[in-house]
Amino acid sequence: MQSSELETNKIRKDFPILTRKINGKPFVYLDNASTTQKPLSVINKIVNYYSFYNSNIHRAVYDIAEEATHAYELTRQKVCKFINANSPQEIIFTRNATEAINLVSYTWGRQNIKNGDLIILSEQEHHSNIVPWQILAKEKNAGIKYLKIDETGNLNLNELEFYLKNNNTKLISLCHMSNALGNIIPIKKIIDLAHTYNIPVFVDGAQSVPHLTTDVISLDCDFLAFSAHKMLGPTGVGILYGKKKILEGMNPFICGGDMIKEVHKENTFFNDLPYKFEAGTPNIADVIGFSSALEYLNEIGMDHIRNHEVELTKYAIEKMSELKQMKLYGDNNLQNRGGIISFNLGDIHPHDLATILNEHSIAIRSGHHCAQVLMEKLDVSATSRISFYIYNTKEEINIFINALGEAIRLFQL
């Protein structure tokens, strides 16, 4: 029962981890919003770097150092192309999306947010898109406003416009796709609206970039953050995209080697973009490995990935809805959501459910999903969450549904 869009049988062969058995049963991985599995090409790319051209970049003149530098910078070019940025200078490698948000809050934020200013977030933000702004706001005596979401997780654009009309509003920072509900917000509309009031928009793309075609020129976002490990790449690599003009005006974040042009006893001239923001030896191996992930995704095509996930989500929601005491969260309109389904089953706590599913070798996420503000809004302490990627199949959803039946039996629902 293959998806009409993707040859999952073929794809699955590229992922060694999917051959594992846990508790004697085939491994079903449904926690892709947390991190994705890695194809052999990514793993081999990293092994190959360490085996044959391990060296530091941007410094030495010998051959393998040039190979390493070339491979590292090639990834930057691929990222640039993947999100359709104007220039590789607008692509900054960080440790993860979280660090990318922190980079902007520490530099741009401290230069531009002042006493009495407002930062606009929403109730469905990940902690990483709340806490850095909270710390900044406290330091500067600025305020944070949270756009409310309705019961299906959708924003009210009238409320946004209300804040945009407030002269104190200085930044909008929103996730394009909610990591807990999967809701996709009308980000293009929001950016256009914000720009009519000259307010910059930071897009947390941690969940959207791995699953949707991203075009920063067409979106016109001012910043975009995402993580390699949520899109087949290695952990330890995040990306900050920023418009060149804005990045140029920003102070450095972490300081040290590689981010400088000249250092004297009294002062330092900083390096050009993007190196100004990449101090010290970066995560060379994993950045290089990420290039293979981008190649893999490009080969399949982001549109096909999106269609595959819509198909799986539709199938899963249909099957899950048939179960008694099933509470599903998020928007029913599949066009407004990604391949993420948050739910609760009767009074079974998500952690208990995850424990039961683990015995069926099914990996799901349970808890507050680093979105406690959202959990408060939904008035739950936690939800269970499944999330899909290119290798997931309808068979796996059937296994998952059967295991839910087992949980219903155990808890005598």
Add this chain to the structure above:
Amino acid sequence: MSDDIYREIILDHYRNPRNKGKIDNADVVIHDSNPLCGDQIDIYLNVVEGQIKDIKFDGKGCAISQASASMLTEMVMDKPLTTAKDISKDDVLENIGLTNLGPARIKCALLSLKVLKMGMVKYYTDKEPTTAEEMEKDSNLF
């Protein structure tokens, strides 16, 4: 294994928790949570001459954390508060009948014991600071 964990007694304490609620004017109120899961436990204590005269817990979380808290309140009701010092992790796990929990879920089972021990230390910090320090040192849950 799920059948071993989610036995009748766990489900009973989860759905019909004993000593659940708040105590007005409690001598000690203490709260902690498990950042991994978001399980939350508040413990309210009334202490008379060193004896736990009343204990209630409030909280939200998984069956293991809530059933464990419920059973712990029954275990220490009317006992000296210092009993909390001597209760080990294994005592709690044996009490609830879950001795082979994995590292992730064991924190759920032990959260209420941690909160009770914190409550004991808090109670004695005002009255006998040196005793409280000793207790804090003795306890391996902090």
